[in-house]
Amino acid sequence: MKRIIELMLIAVLLTACGAKSTPIAQAGDALPATPVSDKRTPVATRTPAPAEISAPLVDAPSIMLLSMLNEKDGWATTQRGVIRTNDGGVTWHNVTPPGIGDVQTARLALLDVDHAWMQAPDPNNYPNGGSLYRTKDGGITWTLNSTPFSGGQMAFLDENNGWMMADLGAGAGSQAIAVYQTTDGGTSWSLAYVNDPNQPNAGDTLPLGGLKGMIVPLNMKTAWVGGVTYAPSIVYLYRTDDAGRTWTQIEVPLPADINMSEIDVDAMKFVSGKDGFLALRLLGDTYRTAFYATHDAGNTWSLMTTILPGTGTTEILSAQEIVFYNGQQFYVTRDAAQNWSIADPDVVFGDFFATMSFADASTGWVIKSDVSDHRSLYKTTDGGKTWSELIP
Numbered sequence: 001m002k003r004i005i006e007l008m009l010i011a012v013l014l015t016a017c018g019a020k021s022t023p024i025a026q027a028g029d030a031l032p033a034t035p036v037s038d039k040r041t042p043v044a045t046r047t048p049a050p051a052e053i054s055a056p057l058v059d060a061p062s063i064m065l066l067s068m069l070n071e072k073d074g075w076a077t078t079q080r081g082v083i084r085t086n087d088g089g090v091t092w093h094n095v096t097p098p099g100i101g102d103v104q105t106a107r108l109a110l111l112d113v114d115h116a117w118m119q120a121p122d123p124n125n126y127p128n129g130g131s132l133y134r135t136k137d138g139g140i141t142w143t144l145n146s147t148p149f150s151g152g153q154m155a156f157l158d159e160n161n162g163w164m165m166a167d168l169g170a171g172a173g174s175q176a177i178a179v180y181q182t183t184d185g186g187t188s189w190s191l192a193y194v195n196d197p198n199q200p201n202a203g204d205t206l207p208l209g210g211l212k213g214m215i216v217p218l219n220m221k222t223a224w225v226g227g228v229t230y231a232p233s234i235v236y237l238y239r240t241d242d243a244g245r246t247w248t249q250i251e252v253p254l255p256a257d258i259n260m261s262e263i264d265v266d267a268m269k270f271v272s273g274k275d276g277f278l279a280l281r282l283l284g285d286t287y288r289t290a291f292y293a294t295h296d297a298g299n300t301w302s303l304m305t306t307i308l309p310g311t312g313t314t315e316i317l318s319a320q321e322i323v324f325y326n327g328q329q330f331y332v333t334r335d336a337a338q339n340w341s342i343a344d345p346d347v348v349f350g351d352f353f354a355t356m357s358f359a360d361a362s363t364g365w366v367i368k369s370d371v372s373d374h375r376s377l378y379k380t381t382d383g384g385k386t387w388s389e390l391i392p
Helices: none
Strands: 063-068 074-078 082-085 092-094 107-110 116-121 130-135 143-147 152-156 162-171 174-182 190-194 211-217 223-228 237-240 262-270 276-283 287-294 313-316 322-325 330-333 341-343 353-358 364-369 375-380 388-391
Touching (some): 063 353, 063 375, 074 107, 107 152, 162 211, 174 211, 174 223, 262 313, 313 353, 322 353
Antiparallel strands (some): 082 092, 116 130, 152 162, 174 190, 322 330, 330 341, 364 375
């Protein structure tokens, strides 16, 4: 999410200069919240200042992964921690869970400005144990619970209900996974499915073959798993309607000139209970990206007319807006992938493009790295044509 917000991220963490760790609570105990002041100007004609974030400032963070929720609010990870902004990326605050230890293998899952989860593996019990940190106040305080898995792709529908596709190990084009659900915000998890043949009660409706890149839930009964299998013209997309117990492969119409391409599920998102989009990477003699729409909760998928050149990064933003970057140009649609405009950026990102996040079809951010992996943050307000540097 993005891949939900696949964001379930491969995440990692922060350069928080001078940040002081607070002793972490015991499992299940919440640290007392620190009041966040809301200083607003009484002058009606002036734009209100953002509320203060009661966390240390971070000077020029080197951002690895980025998720902007709107024009002002966003979360990010660096090599050492988790950071937040509420002024569009100009300033950042250290909201790393205290006592998290080696955070470079942890993954961050977001619901909104206030609610986030960070899953950290237990290196002594991999892949069957880890720690889940949860915040309800934007990272000011965190609670800690143990998990029966180490890592994977996590997605929450609300602050209580969520799914986890836990990684049990991959190799030779195959990947074992286990699917869990929670109804109490991650305090406890129930196992719904496992496809590892070495484990008891393993299933085969979600095949071991294929690499699983994302889990996309519609509700607590219905979800999709997408990925790639290294066989021509096969779409690795499976659906469950019984809370993960059994899975069915979904067929989508492929372009007539597919040319025996390998197919990778790039992005998938539902923007309502019935409406959603799917992006597939077509990896043949030429690389292309095809987009699909559903208006019946994923029962059927329609191939959109325009197939875009290249593969890259896709942001599904709303029922009308999608942004796609193919390594050279930004493609923007504001009419549900019926038509696309093309933006040639005035900054050459090229091979140094690291990641992007858009709040809408006009406002977006890009992380650009260099040969030493130094990372800079850029922002656009015109759909990718012009860019200003926020973090050099």
